[in-house]
Amino acid sequence: MKLTVVGGGSTYTPELVDGFARLRDTLPITELVLVDPAADRLELVGGLARRIFARQGHPGTVTVTGDLAAGAAGADAVLLQLRVGGQAARQRDETWPLECGCVGQETTGAGGLAKALRTVPVVLDIAERVRRAAPDAWIIDFTNPVGIVTRALLGAGHRAVGLCNVAIGFQRKFAALLGTDPAEVHLDHVGLNHLTWERAVRLGGPDGPDVLPRLLAEHGGAIAADLRLPRPLLDRLGVVPSYYLRYFYAHDEVVAEQRTGPSRAEEVARMERELLAMYGDPALDEKPELLARRGGAFYSEAAVGLAAALLGGGGPRVQVVNTYNRGTLPFLPDDAVIETQAAVDGSGAVPLAVPALEPLYAGLVARVTAYEELALDAALRGGRDRVFRALLAHPLVGQYAYAETLTDLLLAHNREHLAWA
Template sequence: MKLAVVGGGSTYTPELIDGFARLQDTLPISELVLIDPAADRLDLVGGLARRIFAKQGHPGKIVTTSDLDAGVEGADAVLLQLRVGGQAARQQDETWPLECGCVGQETTGAGGLAKALRTVPVVLDIAERVRRTNPDAWIIDFTNPVGIVTRALLQAGHKAVGLCNVAIGLQRKFAALLRVTPAEVHLDHVGLNHLTWELGVRLGGPQGDNVLPKLLAEHGDTIADDLRLPRQILDRLGVVPSYYLRYFYAHDEVVRELGTKPSRAAEVAAMERELLAMYGDPALDEKPELLAKRGGAFYSEAAVDLAASLLGNGGSPVQVVNTYNNGTLPFLADDAVIEVPARVDAAGAVPLPVPELDPLYAGLIAHVTAYEDLALEAALRGGRDRVFRALLAHPLVGQYAYADGLTDRLIEHNREHLAWA
C-alpha cells in the first residue's frame, strides 16, 4: 500500500508518522512519500520520519521528493495538508481583519476566506494531477478551510473526503472524563467544518445511552474552560459547541483579546523554528513533546482510521468526516458539505441520520453555508465583487462598510496568490 502526503515538509508531519508507525497493523503501508517544494524542511522531516519508523519496527519505505507527479504516481491515497503562503500568509489572515474590527482567524471570517481563495485553485490543480496519474486514488483533505476545499474537490468529481481533528479530540476528552475507552464514545456531532455542536454523547454506539447531561453536570467547568466559554452557556444550550463557536458567540471579546497579544501565527512560527532544529538532531527518533503544542491533536489516529476504511483495510465503520449532505440536513442543498458521523468504506462516506436541529443551530449552519457557496464561487472565478459578496454574507462581517474595507485588504495582502488580482 502506497500513501503520499502533499505538504510532507510540515513540522506537524512527525505526528502523522508516529500514528502510521504505531497503527501499522491497521494501515500496513509499504511506501510513504512525503512531497513538499521546501527541500530543506523536507530533508529534516524525512530524516526524523525514517528514524521513527525504524524505532517502532515499521518495515515501510519513506521517500521524500519535491516532484508532485512522481510522488503521487501509484498512490492508493493522497493526504493533503498544505498551507499556501506558509505561516507568513497566516500571520496576515490573523491581523488585517482586526483593522476593521472583525475577528482575525485562519479558517473563519475574512482570514478564512483569504485562505480559501489562495488554497482552492492549488488543491484542484494537485487533485487533477493525481487523477491523471492514478484516477482510483482517494484524496483525504486536511487542508483548511476543510469544508470549502472538500466541496471544491467533490464538485470537480474527485474521490475525496474531508477530515478534521475537532471531533476525535472531543471524543478523547470525553472518554477520559467518563473513564471509558474512546471506542465506547459516539458523538452526535453535527454541523459544518469548524461550526459544529455535540448534541449527544452516547456510550456503546449511535443508539447508545446519551450521557451528555451527566457529562455537563459533572464536568461542565472543565469543558467550558477548554472551550473558553462561560459554563452557563453550556448549561443553557445543553450541548457542547466546538471551540470555533467562540468566534461567533463572543466575537467582540475575541477581537479585543486578539488585539492585545501576539498572533497564533507568530507563536506557531517560533515553535516551528524550534521544532526544525530538533528534527535535525540525528539522535531524535520520536516526536518531541513540543509538537503537542503545535495543534492538530489526534490527527494521525483519525487519518489512519479514515485511510484504512477507504482502502478496504478495516478501520472504524463510523467516523466523523466532511462529505456531501445528500439530504442529511433537509434545510441544505444536497451538494453542501457537512461534518457529521458517516459510514465509511471503500465506496466512500455516507452520512448517518442526525437528530433534528434546533433553529438556533440550523439557522447559523444555513447562514455559513450560504457564505461558503459564495466563497467557493469567488475562489473558482475570482473578482472583487465576488469577494465582497462572500464577506457581506459572512455572519462575522455582515455590514457593507466592513465588507468593502476587508475586500480591499484581502486583495492587497494576497495579490501574489490570486491569478485574477
C-alpha cells in the same frame, strides 16, 4: 500500500508518521512518500520520519521528493495538508480583519476567505495531477478551510473526503473524563467544518445511553474552560460547541484579545522554528512533546482510520468526516459539505441520519453554508464583487461598509496569490 502526503514538509507530519507506525496493523503501509517543494524542511521531516519507523519496527519505506507526479504515481491514497503562503500569510489573515473590528482567524471570517481564495486553485491543480498519476487514489483533505476545499474537490469529480481533528479530540477528552475507552464514545457531532456541536455523547455506539448531561454536570467547568466560554452558556445550551464557536459567541471579546496579545500565527511560527531544529537532531526518533501544542492532536489516528476504511481495511467504519450533505440536513443543498458521522467504506462516505437540527444552530449553519458557496465561487472564478458578496454573507462581517473595506484589504494582502487580481 502506497500513501503519499502532499505538504509532507509540514511540522505536523511527525504526528502523522507516529500514527502510521503505531497503527500499522490497521493501515499496512509499505511505502510512505512525503512531497513538498521546500527541500530543506522536507529533508528534516523525512529524516525524523525514517527514524520513527525504525524505532517502532515499521517495515515500510519513507521517501521524500519535490516531484508531485513521481510521489503520487500509483498511490492508493493521497493526504493533502497545505498552507499556501505559509505562516506569513496566516499572520496577515489574523491581523488585517482587526482594522474593521472583525475577528482575525485563518479558517473563518475574512481571514478564512483569504485562505480559501489562495488555497482552492492550488488544491484543484494538485488533485488533477494526482488523478493523472494515480486515477484510483482517494484524496483525504486536511487542508483548511476543509469544508470549502472538500466541496471544491468533490465538485471537480475527485474521490475525496475531508478530515478534521476536532471530533476525535472531543472523543478522547470525553473518554478520559468518563474513564472509558475512546472506542466506546460515540458523538452526535453535526454542523459544518469548524462550526459544530456535540449534541449527545453516547456510550457503546450510536444507540447507547446519552451521558452528555452527566458530563456537563460533573465536568462542565473544565469543558467550558477548555473552550474559553462561560460554564452557564454550556448549561443553557445543553450541548458542547466546537471551540471555533467562540469566534461567534464571544466575537467582541476575541477581537479585544487579538488587538492586545500576540497572534496565534506568531506563536505557531516560533514553535515551528523550535520543532524544525529538533527534527534535525539525528538522535530524535519520536515525535517531541512540543508538537502537541502545535495543533493537530490525534490527527494521525483519525487519518489512519479513514484511510483504512476507504481502502477496504477492516470493513466499514463510522467516523466524523466532511462530505456531501445528501439530504442529511434538509434545509441545506445536497451538494453542501457538512461535518458529521458517516459510514465510510471503499465506495466513500455516506452521512448517518441525524435528529433535526435546532433553529439556534440551523440558522447559523445555513448562513455559513451560503457564505461557503459564495466563497467557493469567488475562489473558482475570481472578481472583486464575488469577494465582496462572500464577505457580506458571512455572519462575522455582515455590514456592507466592513465588506467593502475588508475586500480591499484582502486583495492588497493576497494579490501575489490570486492570478485574477
